[in-house]
Amino acid sequence: MSASYALLGILGRQPSYGYELKRDYDFFYGRDKPLLFGQVYATLSRLLRDKKISTQATEQSGGPERKLYAITEMGRTGLESWLATPEKLHPNTQTVLFIKVVTAILLDKAPDEYLDAQRAAHLERMRELTALRRKGDLAQLLQADYALFHLEADLRWIDLTVARLQTLTKEIRMRGVAYEG
Amino acid sequence: MKDNGYILEARELTKSFGLTPALRGASLEIRQGEILAIMGPSGSGKSTLLHCLAGIFKPDSGEVWYDGQRLDQLDETKRTELRRTAFGFVFQFGQLVPELSAADNVALPLLLNRVGRKEAYEKAVSWLKRLGLDGLEARRTGELSGGEAQRVALARALVTHPRVLFADEPTGSLDSLSGEKVMDLLVDGAREEGTTVVLVTHDPRVAAYADREVMVRDGKTSTQPKTEVAQ
Numbered sequence: 237m238s239a240s241y242a243l244l245g246i247l248g249r250q251p252s253y254g255y256e257l258k259r260d261y262d263f264f265y266g267r268d269k270p271l272l273f274g275q276v277y278a279t280l281s282r283l284l285r286d287k288k289i290s291t292q293a294t295e296q297s298g299g300p301e302r303k304l305y306a307i308t309e310m311g312r313t314g315l316e317s318w319l320a321t322p323e324k325l326h327p328n329t330q331t332v333l334f335i336k337v338v339t340a341i342l343l344d345k346a347p348d349e350y351l352d353a354q355r356a357a358h359l360e361r362m363r364e365l366t367a368l369r370r371k372g373d374l375a376q377l378l379q380a381d382y383a384l385f386h387l388e389a390d391l392r393w394i395d396l397t398v399a400r401l402q403t404l405t406k407e408i409r410m411r412g413v414a415y416e417g
Numbered sequence: 418m419k420d421n422g423y424i425l426e427a428r429e430l431t432k433s434f435g436l437t438p439a440l441r442g443a444s445l446e447i448r449q450g451e452i453l454a455i456m457g458p459s460g461s462g463k464s465t466l467l468h469c470l471a472g473i474f475k476p477d478s479g480e481v482w483y484d485g486q487r488l489d490q491l492d493e494t495k496r497t498e499l500r501r502t503a504f505g506f507v508f509q510f511g512q513l514v515p516e517l518s519a520a521d522n523v524a525l526p527l528l529l530n531r532v533g534r535k536e537a538y539e540k541a542v543s544w545l546k547r548l549g550l551d552g553l554e555a556r557r558t559g560e561l562s563g564g565e566a567q568r569v570a571l572a573r574a575l576v577t578h579p580r581v582l583f584a585d586e587p588t589g590s591l592d593s594l595s596g597e598k599v600m601d602l603l604v605d606g607a608r609e610e611g612t613t614v615v616l617v618t619h620d621p622r623v624a625a626y627a628d629r630e631v632m633v634r635d636g637k638t639s640t641q642p643k644t645e646v647a648q
Binding site: 355362365366384388398399 | 458601621622624625626627630632634639
């Protein structure tokens with residue numbers, strides 16, 4: 237979804253060939269996660285179908301014909317409205333973390349051990365991202381920041397849940413008793 | 418004398434303030450040159466642990482080893498001497514003399530260690546420059562921004578070339594960007610000098626600068642063994 241808008245954004249500056257689109261996408265957006273050629277052409281054919289881009293064939297001396305892609309009026313309108321629209325907030329509160337904690341309590345396992353292990357894994361990833369942002373350029377730094385803040389939010393939830401484990405365990409046990417009647 | 422590769426070691430430390438236990442069996446080891454984060458909720462005992470490691474508090478029981486000697490058994494004079502010559506400190510705030518200039522504040526520990534005035538000020542100015550504070554040498558620290566003041570504090574902690582730097586919530590009173598700058602400089606400074614760092618923080622973004630972390634909960638430490646992450 238975002239990849240198609242990213243490609244539209246690149247085409248918003250000037251018409252480009254497929255290989256240029258991949259190169260520019262990888263440079264501006266996806267240095268850690270480059271776009272495969274297959275994805276580039278699949279996205280381009282979707283954009284063509286939706287009339288957001290158009291092509292013109294250009295001759296190439298001695299080689300196969302190459303297609304030059306350009307953004308259409310419809311593509312530009314779509315791109316601008318996408319830019320102006322806030323993203324939907326993450327609606328999912330039933331995270332895997334929550335399900336694991338409740339499951340551990342239901343099975344009389346130690347949820348704090350799981351939470352501690354999760355915490356260590358989160359911090360390990362935060363260390364990698366911190367190292368990355370210290371040697372990367374500003375674009376990589378911004379992406380790493382984004383990931384770091386999300387991991388931090390998870391960690392705050394983990395710490396608060398550890399602090400609430402006793403109450404939570406009691407409540408889940410009581411609920412279980414009431415449920416079984 | 419014992420040598421097991423650790424520069425600092427705490428073994429089963431306990432410490433109470435009146436009837437309130439702050440540490441109830443805290444242990445950790447730190448290697449020379451390592452940056453260790455001590456994490457935990459407020460009131461967990463992490464700052465008390467740092468104060469025991471730095472010889473500021475004497476634990477009620479347990480052992481603190483620094484560079485092959487029992488730190489907790491040294492008398493107050495020897496511990497003060499050690500803190501002045503081998504340790505550096507950065508706290509959350511309130512550590513600089515606001516009426517003195519940035520250069521005065523950084524030169525101060527050198528002057529206390531009987532370094533000549535000229536040399537002390539040259540070193541102070543060079544450290545201020547290293548931390549991006551050139552031009553602010555003559556400014557009174559009370560007039561600096563929080564981030565600048567914290568960098569002066571860092572220069573003051575590192576100017577004596579301490580073997581261990583103790584930092585207690587060094588970015589606690591700063592906004593994200595200033596905090597990040599302080600942490601970048603702290604880590605770079607420590608790595609270049611080979612300084613061991615004990616970093617107390619509740620902030621995971623700060624802890625992520627360390628090589629590893631130790632959790633303190635209810636006065637006890639726990640180190641998490643590495644577990645495979647599900648794919």
